[in-house]
Amino acid sequence: MESAIDTHLTCPRTLSRRVPDDYQPPFPMWVARADASLQQVVMAYLGVQYDDEARRGDALAALRTIVGTFDAEDGPVHHDLTHHVDNRDHHNLMVVAYWADPAAYGRWLRSDEVAGWWESDERLHDGLGHFREVVAPRVDQFETLYAFQEQLPGVGAVMGGISGDINEHGYWGSMRERFPISQTDWMQPNGALSVVEGDPAKGGRVVVRGHDNIALIRSGQEWIEAGEEERSLYLDEILPTLEAGMDFLRDNGEAVGCYSNRFVRSIDLDGNELDESYNIGHWSSLDKLERWAESHPTHLRIFTTFFRVAEGLDKLRLYHEVSVSSGSEQLFEYVNCHPGTGMLRDARVGSHA
Template sequence: MSESDEAKESTARIAIFPKAQGSVAVAIIGVQHLIVSLAQHSASHLSNLLSKAAAAPGSLERFSYTDSQGYHNEVFMAYWLHEADYQTWLKSEAVSSWISQLGLQDTDVGIWLEVMTPPIDQYQYGAPVVQKDGLATLGELAKSEKFGYWGGYRDRVPASAYDKFESPLDSMPDRKLKSTKGKRLTLQIPDNVCFIREGQDWSRAGDEERAVWRETMDEVVKSWTGILVERSGDSGTFNLRSMQNIDPINNSTLDKQTQVAFLLSLSGIEKAARTWKEHLQVHASLIKMFREAKFKPTMNIWAEMFILKSQDFSPIYINCHSETGLLPYFDVTEI
């Protein structure tokens, strides 16, 4: 995310969580199939489990995208302010029964669950307008001076006061494609993997602001996310998904989009952001958009980030293709 001086001086906000103690929980759950309608059909039951089961998430969002292997993915992101509530949901009869049967009924469908349970002080949210997104919908917004300079991401993470978040790995692990179809797999990440979610919400924007985004920002953002994947060895990008937000109730397309990425370390993406021309162009274009605006900006161009210790990440990949998520980078265990 690029942050303008104007955002710093006016309405920039972070998220605080007075009611949160210990760890939160975020579950990214995806259904993949080569046929769009079959992926959507398989996701319908999951939607009910997430919205109606005991201890349902405090915030639930839905997305869709087509991955590099041509599979259509229906994706849910579920947020719980307390990990204990997630565990209650997970252990409920309906959910535990569903998980135990995953992959056994239809071998053409892949299911993946990437569950993060970090302490709240390993999280940050930043937005240029007074609007909540992501985990911030379960907290409160507060003004902050930690915007408008390189390093703001890090400084907004409370744990950065005592943790440098250094990766134990000197470089990206080698990619190793594995036999994954027909299997239930898990893996273990190293400490200090960085998860970033960035979002662009133009649902409140007028025609002029939307036009400025299309003409000034859209292509440079796509160039930046594209180069992160293309140069994954340099950027430390394990996986990046660019997804369209859709309504979790009626499946209609929303005026929002999101990108989620797992990265080797925060320092790696910090270096790329301040030195690669693709991100410098994003930064310059965003500042220009704010400075030259003849309207009050209402678009929310926001980001949230978790720093994950090894024990904070619990993935399951069931009958997924070998390029799904973090599968190419780490040794897997069949479960």
């Protein structure tokens, strides 16, 4: 059995683990692997928002415009597409893209095709909302966990490899202990979200400054190849519990340290739904995410349901990835989005606005 932390990222541990050295997990799970050349990744959530179904075609066209920029040499290694309706009844289309090289991402971001489109006055007047939420964690600042071993989604597609059975799972605290940086660092946050440009209440362009160790979780479910029994397991047993937990965080997240929570459905370029969904949660700290996961009834029901079915999973694919990032490696920008979007809800507005 392997450690979730790859050998080249292992160092003398100064912070102790929650379980004894002879701990044996209750069932097999795996993590993504990459060679030592991978130093940092970029996770970009690029969104289009609209409140009128009549604008769906325009929003999908904007989504395709964003995806079209990926064909350039510095485009992402992997991307996928999602849709969700938020608690203000706005539709949100998102491209979720991953780069293995921050320098390539920087060149893509500054290219005429991308910067020209984003910075154009047309974004202020096209009747849509636009946003980009980007974090760039180092390889010691994120962890993954999969109940399967092939065709890894999300950041796993960037990393390209898979571990053998790993030790750090099946107990509270194991998420943190899969982070390489957890060997020596508590990953504590500092500061608060603050608006540094614009005013969310007035619309237009708004920039939010983050802070060190904002935690981002993507937790996914895919039932594309699942048979009737597993589809029923997901749709009838897991999904209702999952939706209750995700709706709680969407509507009440501020009280528990969750800045933003979106439960999204995967789509194709034409907006057709796929048999895949995932949650996207931004948290003020990894600690707040842990506290909710360990204590809130909605998540405890999700966790116990997973434990009950995990060993029997065949084609139902469950996974997650969790990262923290430095404040200097974050970008949160919004154009004409409603003030409850993403980081806007909890960002403090300064005297500049």
